Amino acid sequence: MSEIKGFSDLKLNSWLFTQCDTMGLKNPTPIQQNCIPRILAGEDCIGCAKTGSGKTLAFALPILQKLCEDPYGIFALVLTPTRELAFQIADQFAAIGKAINLKKCVIVGGMDMMVQGLELSKRPHIVVATPGRLADHLDSCDTFSLQKIKFLVVDEADRLLGGHFDEQLKKIFAAVPKQKQVLLFSATMTDALDKVKQIASNKVFIWEEEDDAGIATVRExxxxxxxxxxxxxxxxxxxxxxxxxxxxxxxxxxxxxxxxxxxxxxxxxxxxxxxxxxxxxxxxxxxxxxxxxxxxxxxxxxxxxxxxxxxxxxxxxxxxxxxxxxxxxxxxxxxxxxxxxxxxxxxxxxxxxxxxxxxxxxxxxxxxxxxxxxxxxxxxxxxxxxxxxxSVAKREAEIRLDETDFYEKKMINKRKKLILEGKDPDEIEELLEEQKRKKHKKRKKEKQLEQTIST
CATH class of the missing domain: 3.40.50.300 (P-loop containing nucleotide triphosphate hydrolases)
Structure with a gap:
C-alpha cells in the first residue's frame, strides 16, 4: 500500500477531505487509513482499535462518499448500544454531511415514538438507532422500509453481539436486504466474530490495531x-x-x-x-x-x-x-x-x-x-x-431519595422486565417483595456500620 499522508490519499471526494480540513482533521488515523479504501472498494469490514482512534469517521466518510454517488433514503443503518452514543454518531454524520444536505434521524428509547415514526417515513439518508427501539418500530409500523439499505454498521460490536440484544437484532437483520455492506467496529473484539460471519455475505476485511507492547489502553x-x-x-x-x-x-x-x-x-x-x-x-x-x-x-x-x-x-x-x-x-x-x-x-x-x-x-x-x-x-x-x-451527606441523600419516586420507577421497570420474561403476576409481586426485604436488611447493616464509625 502506498504511503497515506492526508485524507486526500484515501480516494475520497474533494468535498469530503475539505470538510475534514474545516473540522481540523488533517491526517487519517491508522484505522481510517486501512478501512476506508476497503469499504470504498465494496468489502465488508471488521475494524478493531483502541478507544479514541477515530472509528466513527472510518465508516462515516466512505458511507457519505457512496451516498453522494447515488443519493436515496434509507441508505445506511447504524446500530449502537447506547442512546448517547447514537446522538454523537448522528452529530458527526451531520457535521461532515452538511455540504450535501444530509438527512439523518436518531431512533432511541425515551423519545416520542410517533415523532420518530414520522421521521422514518420521510426516508432519511442515515438512520442511527439502538436495537430495542428500532425493533419496536419494525413491529408497530409499516411507514418505512430497510429493504434498500446499502450499509449496515454495527458500532461497539462486541457489546451489541454479546447476547443482550439477540432478539432485537434477529428482527432487524430479517428486515435488511441480503445484498449490503456490513461494517463492524469496536475497541475490544471478542468471540462475536463468528456471529459476524453469519450476517456478512461478502469477503470480510479484518483490521486489528497492532501494538508491539501488547497494551490494550493508549500510551498517553x-x-x-x-x-x-x-x-x-x-x-x-x-x-x-x-x-x-x-x-x-x-x-x-x-x-x-x-x-x-x-x-x-x-x-x-x-x-x-x-x-x-x-x-x-x-x-x-x-x-x-x-x-x-x-x-x-x-x-x-x-x-x-x-x-x-x-x-x-x-x-x-x-x-x-x-x-x-x-x-x-x-x-x-x-x-x-x-x-x-x-x-x-x-x-x-x-x-x-x-x-x-x-x-x-x-x-x-x-x-x-x-x-x-x-x-x-x-x-x-x-x-x-x-x-x-x-457519611452524613450520604445519609441525608438516601433519605431524600427515599422521598422521591426513584424506587417506584425502578419497580415499574422491573415489573415490565419480568412480565416480558413471561413470569406470573403474583410471582412477580413475591419476587419484588423479597428484593425489598433484602435491600431493607442491607441498609440497616450500613446504618449500624456508619454509627460505629462516627462513635
Missing part, C-alpha cells in the same frame, strides 16, 4: 489505583478529586459507578459537599440525560457521574481524569471506561478505587491490558477530617 493514559477500605469509599473519592484538582483546576472528571442507585446517591452527596456535578444513568429521562451530557460537554459542569451507559464511545475532549468509584467486574468494561480520556493523542489519567476484595479483579484487569497500575497517593489524615461530613 496514566493508570493508577488507590487502595481503600470498602466502608469509606466515598471519602477516598472526595480526596482523590481534591488531590487532582490541586494541580489541575479545569480538566473535566468522569466518575464511574456500578448501579443507577449508587450513581444518583453519589451525585447528590457530592453536590451537597460542594462538588457540582451531573449524573447520567438509565433511570433518568432521555431529555434530561442529553441536557446533563451537554452541560458536561460544554464544560459548564466539570464532573459527570455515570454508570456504564456512558462508558462506550462518548468523545468529550476535555476529560482529563476518569475515576472508577466501583471497579467493573469485566476487564473489557474497564478498557471502555478509561477510554473516555487520553483520546486522539491527548494525555489523561485513570484512577481506580480498590478495596481489599478487588485485588484479584485488579490483577485480572492488569493481565488483560498488559500493563501494571501504579499507586496514586492521597493524604489519609485529610480523609479522617472529612469522613463524618461525607
Amino acid at each position: 493514559l496514566d493508570q493508577r489505583y488507590v487502595l481503600c477500605p470498602k466502608d469509606v469509599l466515598d471519602s477516598f473519592l472526595v480526596e482523590v478529586i481534591r488531590t487532582f484538582r490541586a494541580t489541575n483546576k479545569n480538566g473535566s472528571i468522569m466518575i464511574f459507578t456500578d448501579t443507577c442507585k449508587h450513581c444518583q446517591l453519589l451525585s447528590m452527596t457530592l453536590n451537597d459537599v460542594g462538588f457540582t456535578n451531573v449524573a447520567l444513568h438509565a433511570m433518568i429521562k432521555q431529555k434530561e440525560r442529553l441536557a446533563a451530557l451537554n452541560k458536561f460537554k460544554s464544560n459548564h459542569i466539570q464532573i459527570l457521574i455515570a454508570t456504564d451507559v456512558a462508558a462506550r464511545g462518548l468523545d468529550i475532549p476535555t476529560v482529563e481524569l476518569v475515576v472508577n468509584h466501583i471497579i467493573p467486574n469485566v476487564p473489557k468494561e474497564y478498557i471502555h471506561r478509561v477510554g473516555r480520556t487520553a483520546r486522539a493523542g491527548r494525555g489523561g489519567m485513570a484512577i481506580s478505587l480498590i478495596t481489599p476484595n478487588d485485588i484479584k479483579l485488579l490483577h485480572k484487569i492488569e493481565d488483560t491490558i498488559g500493563t501494571k497500575l501504579t499507586e496514586y497517593k492521597v493524604d489519609d489524615k485529610e480523609i479522617v477530617t472529612i469522613l463524618t461530613q461525607i
Whole structure:
C-alpha cells in the first residue's frame, strides 16, 4: 500500500477531505487509513482499535462518499448500544454531511415514538438507532422500509453481539436486504466474530490495531489505583478529586459507578459537599440525560457521574481524569471506561478505587491490558477530617431519595422486565417483595456500620 499522508490519499471526494480540513482533521488515523479504501472498494469490514482512534469517521466518510454517488433514503443503518452514543454518531454524520444536505434521524428509547415514526417515513439518508427501539418500530409500523439499505454498521460490536440484544437484532437483520455492506467496529473484539460471519455475505476485511507492547489502553493514559477500605469509599473519592484538582483546576472528571442507585446517591452527596456535578444513568429521562451530557460537554459542569451507559464511545475532549468509584467486574468494561480520556493523542489519567476484595479483579484487569497500575497517593489524615461530613451527606441523600419516586420507577421497570420474561403476576409481586426485604436488611447493616464509625 502506498504511503497515506492526508485524507486526500484515501480516494475520497474533494468535498469530503475539505470538510475534514474545516473540522481540523488533517491526517487519517491508522484505522481510517486501512478501512476506508476497503469499504470504498465494496468489502465488508471488521475494524478493531483502541478507544479514541477515530472509528466513527472510518465508516462515516466512505458511507457519505457512496451516498453522494447515488443519493436515496434509507441508505445506511447504524446500530449502537447506547442512546448517547447514537446522538454523537448522528452529530458527526451531520457535521461532515452538511455540504450535501444530509438527512439523518436518531431512533432511541425515551423519545416520542410517533415523532420518530414520522421521521422514518420521510426516508432519511442515515438512520442511527439502538436495537430495542428500532425493533419496536419494525413491529408497530409499516411507514418505512430497510429493504434498500446499502450499509449496515454495527458500532461497539462486541457489546451489541454479546447476547443482550439477540432478539432485537434477529428482527432487524430479517428486515435488511441480503445484498449490503456490513461494517463492524469496536475497541475490544471478542468471540462475536463468528456471529459476524453469519450476517456478512461478502469477503470480510479484518483490521486489528497492532501494538508491539501488547497494551490494550493508549500510551498517553496514566493508570493508577488507590487502595481503600470498602466502608469509606466515598471519602477516598472526595480526596482523590481534591488531590487532582490541586494541580489541575479545569480538566473535566468522569466518575464511574456500578448501579443507577449508587450513581444518583453519589451525585447528590457530592453536590451537597460542594462538588457540582451531573449524573447520567438509565433511570433518568432521555431529555434530561442529553441536557446533563451537554452541560458536561460544554464544560459548564466539570464532573459527570455515570454508570456504564456512558462508558462506550462518548468523545468529550476535555476529560482529563476518569475515576472508577466501583471497579467493573469485566476487564473489557474497564478498557471502555478509561477510554473516555487520553483520546486522539491527548494525555489523561485513570484512577481506580480498590478495596481489599478487588485485588484479584485488579490483577485480572492488569493481565488483560498488559500493563501494571501504579499507586496514586492521597493524604489519609485529610480523609479522617472529612469522613463524618461525607457519611452524613450520604445519609441525608438516601433519605431524600427515599422521598422521591426513584424506587417506584425502578419497580415499574422491573415489573415490565419480568412480565416480558413471561413470569406470573403474583410471582412477580413475591419476587419484588423479597428484593425489598433484602435491600431493607442491607441498609440497616450500613446504618449500624456508619454509627460505629462516627462513635
